[in-house]
Amino acid sequence: MIKSSLDNKTYDIIVCGAGSAGVAAACSAAKAGARTLLLERHGYGGGILTAAMIHTFDAIKSCADNSVDIVAGFARELVAEIHALGGDATRDNPPEVVCVHPEMHKIAIDRLLARAGVDVLYHACVCDVLSDAGTAVTANAAANTATANNRITGVEAALRDGRARFHAPVIIDGTGDAELALHAGAPFDIAPDIQALTCHFRLGNVAPGHDWSEWETITRRALKEAHDAGEIKVYGGPWIIRLADGEISVNATRVFGNPTDPSALSRAEQEGRAHMLQIWNILRRRAPALKDSYILSGSSQLHIRESRIIRGEYVLTEEDIRACKRFDDSIAVGAWPVDIHPVTGFSGVHPHKENPFAPYEIPYRCLVPLAVDGLLVAGKPISTTHRAHGSTRVPGTSLATGQAAGVAATLCARDGTPPRALDAKKLRAALLNQNAIVSAA
Ligand SMILES: Cc1cc2nc3c(=O)[nH]c(=O)nc-3n(C[C@H](O)[C@H](O)[C@H](O)COP(=O)(O)OP(=O)(O)OC[C@H]3O[C@@H](n4cnc5c(N)ncnc54)[C@H](O)[C@@H]3O)c2cc1C
Incomplete structure (x- = not known):
């Protein structure tokens, strides 16, 4: 195996995947004081939104009342940066979404990452996780039946000049597909009626x-x-x-x-x-x-609405979000309808926006996978049911869970606390300090 010139570096936090969740996590962690590395397999950030030239951020505004923002903090900084570059594409597009120019979105991300001081490696494909011993921990991955706690301490990535190992006490999975959870042996589900794929x-x-x-x-x-x-x-x-x-x-x-x-x-x-x-x-x-x-x-690649969904310390359900259930460890707010693109052969506009519901809360425990320590998961694969995922999967919510993961990881790395044991009160206070919205009004 050929080793990269960057092999064997250590950080406070490593974030894998530079989609909405990963970028929010990396910038928020660095702003909170963590030495942060962001690894992304493409040559730009923004994930599905920029790769597919998608122009809209769903779920930054409340669907029930478009004048109310339900996500602020890093999302607000990102949108402001895109607008400052002339990338506001809202004009005469749907009022319930924030609409931006994808190329300005990429440049805004580059600028925010640089300003926060994140070390960025593009063209870096993460292909494994490391255990305490510095070796791969893939044992349970295939079986998806992990029951004992594995602690992961780093990742292995294929870079342009060979393989590199990077070490950190906390790793954030922002791959959109729970790829790190897979490698680490964390349990996940793949719905039999997984949503349709699309080429924009x-x-x-x-x-x-x-x-x-x-x-x-x-x-x-x-x-x-x-x-x-x-x-x-x-x-x-x-x-x-x-x-x-x-x-x-x-x-x-x-x-x-x-x-x-x-x-x-x-x-x-x-x-x-x-x-x-x-x-x-x-x-x-x-x-x-x-x-x-x-x-x-x-699209430069087919776009995936749903793949692996982790099993975490709490599984958010459709009933929770419809009832706007309150959580003591709420760290983000969602409001998109349950929007599941059918696999039944249905054509046209599937019903989903008819009865917009009020903003709902997402507990921190949805970011903490079962059976693996040292790992937080943000964005699409957080721990929900298939139906609730139809609401939480969108980028506004991914930006919010990404920011929460970045700040949580920083607190854990600083205090030597495993993510599972983090005091949610401390986390909520630190998120409020970064202007995030952590509770539904
Ligand atoms: C077809 C389709 C249409 C959509 N349309 C809209 C829309 O119109 N409006 C809207 O608001 N939302 C839309 N969405 C939803 C939205 O794009 C996503 O839900 C949201 O971007 C999820 O963000 P994320 O950060 O979790 O994941 P992603 O955006 O998927 O980001 C994951 C990132 O991780 C990287 N990555 C993955 N694996 C690795 C690896 N092993 N190593 C390194 N990097 C890796 C990927 O390259 C990517 O950059 C759509 C989604 C789909 C699939």
Whole structure:
């Protein structure tokens, strides 16, 4: 095995994955005083949002009342930084989301990471965790049946010049897929009815003069007609974001498969691109406003709504969020509806936004995996049921759980406390100090 020139470094906190959760975790940990390393397999931050050219942050605003922010702290700094770069894309897009330009999103992340003093390694694919002895602890991973506590003390990553081991007392899994939890042998679930996968795409040279809701009407009509005529079996939405006159982003493709199965995901990538082509051909044939359009870009990778969900010290349920249950260790607030993209062959807009519910609380225990010490999980795979995940999976909530994980990890590293034993009162106070919202009003 070839060793990287960066092999064997030690930090206070290591964050794996630079999506919404990972970036929030890394910046918040560094701002709280931790020497922090962020490892990301792509060459930029932002995760799914930037990789798929998605323009919206769901769940920064309350769906029930768009004038109320339910996530602040790092999320607010990120949005302000994007706006300062000229990346506000809200204009005439849906009022319940914060809409930004993805390229400005990437640059804003670079700037915030640099300002916070985070060591960043892009093109760094984390492929294992280290145990106390400095060796890999993959023993339980395949069986997913860990019962004894493993303590992880570092990670191993494939870098551009070879393999490197990095050590820290607390590691944060921000991979969106609970990849570290997998390697560490923490228990997780994969729902049998896992949500549909999507290849987003952008169309250029669309007819000028339509706002986003008119584009949704136009594209929905065209695809429904094609579906009724038997030209297409399945599609979602479409949901449209309008970046400028002449350009729209389309969320409509739908493919199925378990994204943690390497062969199934590879097949799905090919099907996703084929579906994009099929939908574009239908749109330009059936919608006059799109007849001269062309595909500006498709997602650089298929987008995964759901994969592994960890089993943590608390499992948040749909009943908890609908009842707005209060928790003494609440560290973040969510409010997105239970938004589960169906796998049944249903086409069009699945019902989800009809009855927006009030903001709800997320306990710290959802970030603490069972059976493994030294690890916190933030973002999509936090400990919930499949139904509750339909609400917590979105980026506003991922930014909030990421910030909570970053601050929690810093307190644990500083005081030598295992994440499972952290005093939630201390954590909530430290989060309030970073302007985060920790309780539903
Ligand atoms: C198809 C689709 C459409 C969506 N549309 C919208 C939308 O319109 N609006 C909206 O608000 N939300 C949308 N979402 C939801 C949103 O994008 C995600 O839920 C949110 O970004 C989750 O953030 P995250 O940080 O947990 O994960 P991610 O954004 O997935 O970030 C994970 C990061 O970890 C990195 N990583 C993974 N494994 C490794 C590894 N081994 N080593 C190093 N790095 C690794 C990845 O490269 C990635 O950068 C959509 C999601 C999907 C799938």
